[in-house]
Amino acid sequence: MSEAIGPPEGFVIGHWTDREGATGCSVVIPPAGSRGGVDVRGGGPGTRETDVIGPLAGTSEVTAVLLTGGSAFGLAAADGVTRWLEENGRGYQTPAGLVPIVPAAVVYDLAEGDARARPGPDAGYAACASAAAGLPERGRVGAGTGTAVGKIRGRDRSKPAGIGYAAARSGSGETVAALAVVNAFGDVIGEDGRVLAGPRGEEGEALSTAEVIAAMKGPPDWAKLEERNTTLVCVMTDAALDKAACTRVARMASGGVARAVDPVHSDVDGDVVFCLSSGSGATDRFTPISIGTIAATVTAAAIRDSLDQVARPA
Helix, strand or coil: CCCCCCCCCCCEEEEEEECCCCEEEEEEECCCCCEEEEEECCCCCCEECCHHHCCCCCCCECCCEEEECCHHHHHHHHHHHHHHHHHCCCCEEECCEEECCCCEEECCCCCCCCCCCCCCHHHHHHHHHCCECCCCCCECCHHHCCCEECCCCCHHHCEECCEEEEEEECCCCCEEEEEEEEECCCEEECCCCCEEECCECCCCCECCHHHHHHHCCCCCCCCCCCCCEEEEEEEEECCCCCHHHHHHHHHHHHHHHHHHEECCCCCCECCEEEEEECCCCCCCCHHHHHHHHHHHHHHHHHHHHHHHHHHCCC
16 A cells, blocks of 8 residues: 555546635546445435435446535535536436536534635535546645544544545555545544544543543533534545445445544444446456455545644645
8 A cells, every 4th residue: 555556547636625714625536437336324424416326226327526524515515516527528428418426425614614614616616627636635625624533522622634545556456545534523543553633631631532432421511522523535446346336345445434433433423435436347246345455444544644644744
């Protein structure tokens, strides 16, 4: 695995960032005809058009995926993504013309900056216009601009996070990449189980959310608890995955979220993982197992990378 590996050929990623308002949005545009799947976990997801790419739905293609701040308000940015895609001849072919399929998911960042600053249609359009191939910009950009982790003691004692990225190649040369927007209730955990980013105590000392919860004698003050949290991931691959296989890979990649975030998938999280595949040809039985295994690894690495990017000097 190496951060020097860019997304699969034909995938482009773009951001729109409002640093003053502490919000933004990010878009992943795959090659035309790519398939997609999704895995939604936790008690508070905010999504659009996820049902249409479910394993039992009829549509197999995904034109773009939007990851956005602004809570439910931010879903409006998908309108701008759809407009940009239509103007550029991208979409699902119907008898009346192309219809872009743009699944979207949000993070709650209204408490970080200006609660009135939310990505809208123009922001989604701008993110598409900025999309480029190669390693994406990471850190406090796009949908990661106003994110934080470790919020059991409140957002004021949490740690800032952002957007992370990681990629790897399979033994047969297929690329698997993950873009992660990290706004978890829990902590980010290293490969060794150590807390990399979590809440701070009364004296500024580092705490473990899992240990804090385990030691509590009763419920928290719900009025002060940050109840709106999410980790969003978009897995990209050039492996040959059909729609059902994309869903299975997204589910396996959710295991990568669980490796890097603790606690995870709680009632106060709305975690969502997308998987996009541009590969051609039939899907054999082993490919989803291989790609899903790698997807979990790069997903965990992308979540940890979001902290590395935030820690780097500008």
